[in-house]
Amino acid sequence: DAKTTQPPSMDCAEGRAANLPCNHSTISGNEYVYWYRQIHSQGPQYIIHGLKNNETNEMASLIITEDRKSSTLILPHATLRDTAVYYCIVSTDSWGKLQFGAGTQVVVTP
Amino acid sequence: EAQVTQNPRYLITVTGKKLTVTCSQNMNHEYMSWYRQDPGLGLRQIYYSMNVEATDKGDVPEGYKVSRKEKRNFPLILESPSPNQTSLYFCASSPWTGAYEQYFGPGTRLTVT
Numbered sequence: 001d002a003k004t005t006q007p008p009s010m011d012c013a014e015g016r017a018a019n020l021p022c023n024h025s026t027i028s029g030n031e032y033v034y035w036y037r038q039i040h041s042q043g044p045q046y047i048i049h050g051l052k053n054n055e056t057n058e059m060a061s062l063i064i065t066e067d068r069k070s071s072t073l074i075l076p077h078a079t080l081r082d083t084a085v086y087y088c089i090v091s092t093d094s095w096g097k098l099q100f101g102a103g104t105q106v107v108v109t110p
Numbered sequence: 111e112a113q114v115t116q117n118p119r120y121l122i123t124v125t126g127k128k129l130t131v132t133c134s135q136n137m138n139h140e141y142m143s144w145y146r147q148d149p150g151l152g153l154r155q156i157y158y159s160m161n162v163e164a165t166d167k168g169d170v171p172e173g174y175k176v177s178r179k180e181k182r183n184f185p186l187i188l189e190s191p192s193p194n195q196t197s198l199y200f201c202a203s204s205p206w207t208g209a210y211e212q213y214f215g216p217g218t219r220l221t222v223t
Contacts, residue, residue: 046212
């Protein structure tokens with residue numbers, strides 16, 4: 001599975017959009033981009049996934065560049081409860097294993 | 111409520127004393143797996159199961175056993191725990207192998223002295 005690169009940390013003001021970048025320059029054609037988050041040692045929580053097209057759900061939007069080498073997770077209106085470690089994962093859907101990296105620690109401040 | 115439950119949530123034990131961490135899901139999911147999380151190493155998969163009576167090793171299976179006799183349960187067994195198995199453990203499930211969304215349990219913090 002392709003590796004991902006994320007900034008180790010970022011801050012965001014409450015109510016503003018949080019844009020989380022992820023670089024996955026070695027992604028292959030059958031690999032999906034997944035985003036999960038983990039709030040303070042709780043179990044990771046699925047946010048969104050995509051293959052080529054941009055995706056949106058009730059939690060976030062996922063923007064994938066045309067060459068698929070990078071993506072951005074957008075939390076449209078960050079709240080204090082969005083403070084968490086966010087993981088960008090690139091994987092095929094074959095075996096179910098999620099390869100978690102270090103993620104980005106996002107701190108939402110009032 | 112759809113959920114993955116783990117028991118116990120916290121456990122302190124001594125080296126060599128066999129223990130079992132239970133995992134149960136009420137969503138009729140086929141796929142279940144165990145991860146451990148350690149500082150600086152992230153989450154690593156220990157074992158997974160694609161269905162009843164079908165289990166396989168993940169990345170770090172040494173020192174662990176699993177079984178899948180019923181669809182809803184996937185216990186993690188440490189036959190002879192050692193201090194290097196001190197970790198935070200998560201069970202996860204999904205509707206089928208490779209399903210996009212995996213549901214994680216609340217975690218079990220294990221300390222082996």
